[in-house]
Amino acid sequence: MKFEHTKPYEDWFWEKNRIDLCFDHVENIQFENKLIRLRSGQSKTYDKLVLATGSVPNRYDWPGQEANGVISLYGLQDLELLEKYSSTTKRAVIVGGGLIGIELAEMLRTRNIEVTYLVREPYFWANILPTEEGEMISKHMQQDHHIDLQLNSELKQIFSDSNGRVEAVGTTKGERIPCELVGITVGVRPNVEFLKNSDLEIERGILVNEFLETNIPDVFSCGDCVQHRNPQAGRKAVEQVWYTGRMMGECLGETIAGISTPYIPGVWFNSAKFFDIEYQTYGEVPAKLPNDMSDFYWQHPEKKASLHFVFQKESEVFSGINSFGIRLRHAVLEQWIKEQKTIEYVLTHFRDAWFEPEFHKNYSHEIIAAFNQKIGSNLKVETKSWKRILSHIKSATYGH
């Protein structure tokens, strides 16, 4: 796969749809004159403006972090740097146990570069994943992909040689790890620095209401750079993921085209891939279970596959699921959560949600047997029903 393949549209697409692509940097914006100044010296005017500047990778002022060979992973430029340094790298150290760090680790392993991975928490991605899943992924990294995973360990400083190139890192545990590359992947923050000395209201991100309007007329914002003034119950003010970015974009497109559309995210979902293991999540699966919630965890005895069901203790209403190594049907999960199905309903109808490729084994029976054993029930798997699936897709798409 090459850069060409990542382009979502062919090059003629933009002009045909009367989109004037302009490759330049915005230096500043004069909102009162509706004027945008570009790095090339040109300027542009606008009737309506959408700020979708994304985010920038965090760095926490570690001594030596300016050395050559210290990289982040966000855009094409980072990738080019990575390419440049990786040919002269035997060992790399990655700092920060989240989605971007593990992707970087995977990229480095494809070039046979040794990877030491510093994770501050007791297991991988501990602020999001429950222990069981976090440990499964940690094990997968260590055993199957030979990552030197250092848990409960933080970066303290970066040492460089006389040419200014990284030669080692020091950790809070007092260790010194020789390396030629350091990947800093400790989260991102909204990219709003260049907008700060203006009338635009900014806290962590650009403040918007539910129509994604900023405090300045005709100026809108969406995506990673946004901070919601009134986030919905259970949602964060700054949600920097692909799916929310895309949904905000859809809403804003409609609003600007004349159909005022508030951004109301539905049931939470997300996905990722950790080396060979695909991950999907729907609804609420907290890393630490609150007292009023119960869970049921199933893991395949040999394969890297697991499901984590979470439900309300009293009412047994299903609240969410983490799935590793098993593909599930989005529309079905969304409707189950919305319609407040009970955990029993979910388990007995689980074949409706199964989205694994044809001929792949369906574990519904094993899962329900494990549940029955756990709570002493006698639930049975229902056969898959296209009628139910299609009706879920219909309600997920067109509302009730």
Place this chain on the structure above:
Amino acid sequence: MVCLWGLKFILKYRHSRYHIWRTVVLMICQLFLAFLIPEILEGLNQEQAYFAKDLKFFWPLNYYFFEDWHLNAMAEGGSMGMFYLVWGIALFLLVTPILTYFLGKRWYCSWVCGCGGLAETAGDPFRHLSDKRLSAWKLERWLIHGVLVYIFVVTAVVLYGYFSNQSQIFGIDIYTWFRKPYGFLIGAAFSGVIGVGFYPLLGSRVWCRFGCPLAAYMGIFQRFKSRFRITTNGGQCISCGNCSTYCEQGIDVRWYAQRGQNIVRSSCVGCGVCSSVCPRGVLKLENGPEQDRINDKPILIGRDDVRLL
């Protein structure tokens, strides 16, 4: 050959039971339907007339099926010739439409066919070279349906000649102007030279995509009357482009997936590789009710505000 490359393919895609099954079936078909069973049948019947004995090689892919020498050979071939004649016609008229209705054209293109088998196995390292441009799709539709019309015309003329015992139609020689050019242009140059020889340049399925009249015929069913589709999983697509890159048929799978639309395309051979390379579990090849199979309005799931009506 298909068997050897097939083993390599199985090793590469060992994590997917879909690929294991279809490649095993492919190898069995190649071994038994194309060689062993015909050999055995041949052994039982000693008549020597030559006709195509590959049990899975039928008109219109086998363009000479209805040519006079072939029809005569089958007629002279006694009970076995008769069997092949009836079998060949039944495959085209009955078996193909029915199986394509229930399974999509993949039952043939990715599970049975020899050309397809070679493309899937030996051609696998070249699959990403297929042309993804919209212009290539336009060319594809003209070419492949052109070949389909062409073989219908040629066959109609040849049959006319056979039954009326004439070697000319409207004063034009059938062999020189119909049979020979098709055999040369399509049968040899297109399917053989360009189709296989150009794997490293044009990708692995050039013939299947741009030329094969059988694929075109099944494609029409697949597009308009079939239970097969590639389901897109709600709003899970991240527009990464893996699927489109590795589609050997040059289908821009992402175009559909990122809109939440199912993929229902006449050219899809159901190889299942787009589903395997997708990092987000977005694509599933499946057979289901025809109702709501094609959803051409964008349906991205995940928002609670307006809904499309």
